[in-house]
Amino acid sequence: MSGRESHLLDGRLKIRHLVLVQTLTQQQSIVAAANALHVTQPVLTRRLRELEEILGVTLFERTSRGVTPTEFGAAFAEHARAVLAQISQAARHLDEIADARRGRVIVGSHLVGANLLVPRAIAAFKVQSPLVTVVTREGTPESLLLELESGQVDLIVGRLTSPPPAGMTQRHLYHEPITAVVGAQHTLAGRAAVRSEDLSEHPWILPGPETVLRHELEEYFFRRRINVPQNVVESTAFLTVRQLLLDGDFVAFLPTLIAQEDERLTVLDVGLAGIRQTVGATMSTGRRLNPASLAFISCLVGAAGPLEAARGTQEPRTAEAGERISP
Numbered sequence: 001m002s003g004r005e006s007h008l009l010d011g012r013l014k015i016r017h018l019v020l021v022q023t024l025t026q027q028q029s030i031v032a033a034a035n036a037l038h039v040t041q042p043v044l045t046r047r048l049r050e051l052e053e054i055l056g057v058t059l060f061e062r063t064s065r066g067v068t069p070t071e072f073g074a075a076f077a078e079h080a081r082a083v084l085a086q087i088s089q090a091a092r093h094l095d096e097i098a099d100a101r102r103g104r105v106i107v108g109s110h111l112v113g114a115n116l117l118v119p120r121a122i123a124a125f126k127v128q129s130p131l132v133t134v135v136t137r138e139g140t141p142e143s144l145l146l147e148l149e150s151g152q153v154d155l156i157v158g159r160l161t162s163p164p165p166a167g168m169t170q171r172h173l174y175h176e177p178i179t180a181v182v183g184a185q186h187t188l189a190g191r192a193a194v195r196s197e198d199l200s201e202h203p204w205i206l207p208g209p210e211t212v213l214r215h216e217l218e219e220y221f222f223r224r225r226i227n228v229p230q231n232v233v234e235s236t237a238f239l240t241v242r243q244l245l246l247d248g249d250f251v252a253f254l255p256t257l258i259a260q261e262d263e264r265l266t267v268l269d270v271g272l273a274g275i276r277q278t279v280g281a282t283m284s285t286g287r288r289l290n291p292a293s294l295a296f297i298s299c300l301v302g303a304a305g306p307l308e309a310a311r312g313t314q315e316p317r318t319a320e321a322g323e324r325i326s327p
Helices: 003-008 015-027 030-037 041-055 071-098 117-128 141-150 212-223 238-247 256-260 291-309
Strands: 060-063 066-069 103-109 132-138 155-159 168-183 204-206 232-234 251-255 265-267 276-284
Touching: 015 030, 015 041, 015 066, 015 071, 030 041, 030 066, 066 071, 103 117, 103 141, 103 291, 117 132, 117 155, 117 291, 132 291, 141 155, 141 276, 155 291, 168 212, 168 238, 168 256, 168 291, 204 238, 238 251, 238 265, 251 256, 256 265, 276 291
Parallel strands: 103 132, 103 155, 204 232, 204 251
Antiparallel strands: 060 066, 155 276, 168 251, 168 265, 168 276
């Protein structure tokens, strides 16, 4: 430990010293800084002298126009601002823990669950906690996990994996089948039944190759000796996928509820039995959620109930040859 570092940690450095440096840097005047801090000029000057003795350097120089930070002063002022910002953040965090009616909940989501579950949970949550700000962030499962690990999001709503990622805990909410979806104007939309082979005659919209769903779809069609078309768009951004379905001849493989809630989209009567997603919330095991986040999870559970209850009408009732319908 260096001599200057030991001086900073020997108990003489006070928060008021940091506030003084920040205020002097902003005001650039002894008189203005003293007025802003509600102290006399001699008191402010004495505190500045104390701090300079602790650091062993001169922080400010007097000029005809006021005071100017030295090189040491400018450098120390940056650290003072950072420390005071951390203290302010800690105070806000404690306030959020003490009062679940205020604060912020940051929710990461990807395609599954984002269309109905998250909006419904937010609507219910804002009724009971109108002063809590809800922030949603969309991304791939991989990118959102990185944000969850770093504390940039409080929880992720989307497909659950088995086993959970290391350091994560999961809360199951409901199951959702995957289905083939087209625009209402599509040539396949009016058919009573569609074979899997018919899908390969059209361009597809698929999730990215890094996703579990993409691997499951490729395995599904490989087992049936159906080639994935060369004409493919990779996207999990629902607005992009939806517009492509409305404007083109695309076939997308999406959670069933997305299409069922949109009259301009059509769910095809094609068997994709066994391909479904378990939707839930993923949290970091090592980080304690504040009361607002816990309250939001309760709203997710409440919003998921009707979706799970409707599952019986979503599951395929018939299977293709050699295929078993999942219970």
